[in-house]
Each structure stands twice: as structure tokens, then as C-alpha cells.
Amino acid sequence: MHVQIVLFDGFDPLDVIAPFEVLYAGGTASDGAVTVELVSAEGPREVVSGTGGLALRAGAALDPHRAGLVLVPGASGRVGGPDETPGEQPAAGERKQDDSIPVLLGRTLKTPLPALLEKAMAHPQVTVATVCGGSLVLAMAGLLEGRYATTHHLGLDMLDATGVHAVSARVVDD
Template identity: 60%
Template sequence: MLAQFVLFDGFDPLDVIAPYEVLHSAGMLTEGAVQVELVSAEGPRDVPSGLPPLSLKATALLDPERADVIVLPGAAGDVRDPAELSEDEQANAIPAILGRTLETDLPRLAKEALEREDTLVATVCGGSLILAMAGLTEGRPATTHHLGLDVLGATGTIAVDARVVDDGDLITGGGVTSGLDVGLYVLEREVGPRVAHKVEKLFEHERRGTVWSRRGAAPALAF
């Protein structure tokens, strides 16, 4: 299984590194059955994160034909209300950083990935907002950082306040630390619970919350 982790200018490093290390560790425990690589929509390049001067190196092109799993992170930037920021500060606001990804080839490649039957797309934090702003999650359940749930719902996406949401070929995670839970859940679902359990013990991390999906009975009461 090949997992590609997408980098874009202003990405949140923890959104990438947490699930990357989970799946990388799974590769060591399975003698290479799980492989990971850092990619971008432009191909190999040094990609600046939203926490300068930290950057990561994309070693390949985002390629839905090659990847079994594509992991899309959110952004790191100013979390204040953009209305409260100066014009210069607004360029570093998270909505602006995420919005600039729509000017790249990333939305087209993400759309291609979601249309492929054999490719799983997973997001962490604001990664789901990139898909939503590109019109790729309308009518589908998804989650994101709690500060972005209203924005997610405004795109026609079914915003779910959960740690991880499983909608088949799309798995979305909440805030930044949910990257660990997303990585472990992807590992459990795609490789198996025994390997996922071993990595979970290795990381000394206990996953939080129920993974939400459309399966099962719907609750009769809303609160």
C-alpha cells in the first residue's frame, strides 16, 4: 500500500508528520507492505510550511494512479477572524492559505483521486476544507477543526462534529492532533487491527472518540 502525503505552501507540519509516522512505522512492522512518500501537486520541490522556517521536501508528484491512499493536511497560519486582520495579515490567515491551493493543480488531482474506485482520500484538520471549497464534498459527511465546521457546512458538506468520519473512499479528521487517529484508523481499516494495535502501543497513544459513519441505526433523539 502506497500512501502519498500532500504538501502545499503553508501546510501544517503536524497534520503531515503524525499520520506519516504512523504509516511509516506500519511499513517497518510489515516488512514494507506499507510505503509512504511526500508529494506535491507540482512534483519534487522544497515546500514551505505555515511555520517558517520549517519546510519539507516533496520527492514526487501527487499521482492518484500510483497512490492507494492520499492524505491531505490543513494549513498553519493566523487563527484570528480575518475581519480583525490588516490587509498584510490576511494573507497569512488560514482561510487565505487554504484558498490559494485552489489556484494550483491540487483540486483537479484530488477530484481524480475521489473518482477512482481504488484510491482512498484522507484529510486532517483543514484538508477537508480544501476539498469542500473545490466542490468535491457536497452532500457528503465530513469533519474538520471545530473552528471550521460552519464553513464546511456552508459548502453543502454534511458537517459532523466527530474526531474521525468514514465515508467510504473519504476519511476526514478533526483538529491537528487527529492526524494520529486518522493514521491509525486508516491503518486498521486498510491493513488490519493487529498492525494498527502494535503501532498504537508503540506511539503510546489511545485513539479518541467513535469513528462516525452512516452505518447502523440513526439516533431517535437530537441533542
């Protein structure tokens, strides 16, 4: 099985690194039956997370036709609006502090990512999974309407607002 973990500007590093480590270890233990790579909608590039300017390198473009798993992380940033930390300036290499999680997730809609995820979801040999707020990327792109999904408890109302049946649970399989 091949796993593509999607990076986008403002991604949450924990949502990427933890699954990467577990899946990589699974590949090692299974003599390569599981492979994992970091990808972005735009192709190979440095992608800045929403945490302290930490950047990871996407080694390839997301391939929505490649059989396996596509994993979409959530974003890391402020929960509220820009008025919560007035006057705060970003350090060198950091994202602007007024980037809230909904804004970071919403910016993915202006990239090729939604169209690529739609193609992946339509492919019968591709499973699309999300971590935390990653489900909001799919929901805001209109890809989960009428389906069941979950996210961080602070984002459940956003799921509902997009026509998703929000479930208060750790895991939803739909």
C-alpha cells in the same frame, strides 16, 4: 499499500509529520507492506509550511491513479484576519503573518491540486483522507458537496457553507 501525503504552501507540519511517522513505522514493522512519500501537486519541490518557515521536500508529484491512500493535511496559520496582529513582519523564510488558515487553504484552489484530488477520489483503488482542515481543501474545491465530513470546530461553518454535511466528530467515514 502506498501512501501519498500531500504538501501545499502553508501546510500544517503536525498534520504531515505525525501520520508520516506512524505510517513509516507501519511499513518497517510489515516488511514494506506500507510505503509513504511526500508529494505536491507541482512535483518535487521545497514546500514551506505555515509554521515558522519550516519547509519539507516533496519528492514526487501527486499521482491520482496510484492505488493506495492520499492524505491531505490542514494548514497552519492564523485563525483570524490580518488585523489581529498589526505591524507584525515575517522573519526571513517565514510566510506573511496576514495569511490566515482559510486564505492558505483557499490558495490551493489556484493550483493543480483540486483536479488531482478529483481524479483520486474517482479512482476506485484510491482512498482520500484528510487531517483537520484538509477536508476544507476538498470542500472548497466542490469535491465534498452532499457528503459528510468534519474538521476543526472553528471550520465547521465553512464546511456547511460549501454544501457539506458538517459533523462534529473526530472521524467521519464517508
